Amino acid sequence: MSEVTKAEREHGKAFLPRFDAQGLLIAIAVDSQTREILMVAYMNEEALRKTRETGLAHFHSRSRGKLWLKGETSGHFLRINEIRVDCDQDAIELRVTPQGPACHTGARSCFYRALEGDSLSPVDG
């Protein structure tokens, strides 16, 4: 593939995802209705392709080193409504309809605590 210019990447119509040195980009899942950030994880090329093919969020687990269909065991899939791309195409925003709690702890969102001073307090959205 020929080198992509900064202008093409930032202003062009072509989707040219930019994976980092580890082959990953950041994917942020947001509830389409509430706009709440549900979770953030990484995608490699395979996870991105699977997500686009199936309409269900797939990520790349860095700890397990493999493809991860979100909801595979819990049934709490994230159904994709829209994918947005950032300026330099190294991060994407997934607007989703969650099929249940997005967090493995059972919380609706993984971001269920706020930093107050030096300690964390639960928040409810």
Next chain:
Amino acid sequence: MSEVTKAEREHGKAFLPRFDAQGLLIAIAVDSQTREILMVAYMNEEALRKTRETGLAHFHSRSRGKLWLKGETSGHFLRINEIRVDCDQDAIELRVTPQGPACHTGARSCFYRALEGDSLSPVDG
């Protein structure tokens, strides 16, 4: 430092940010008012400390390998209203009041294009 258990990290009151092998965590900046995702970048320990000390978002630039005060040259600072932490404490959400466009392109948010089929289209929020 003694090893932190999964339960402490996920359910405790202690802020125990988990930096990855590169010493980084993901920081997502969201507009407190509109809930729009403005940008996403990385923080190392120094950037996180500076952010907490000053109330202005600081990141770690991977390409330049140094601390980056967002708005340092443009004046478009991100003023922190709240910091939320995710379940395993390797990502944070910054709820901010942006002092101008958050994207270096002049867009309000870096996520100004949506993927439609195989190409990108501008969106307005």
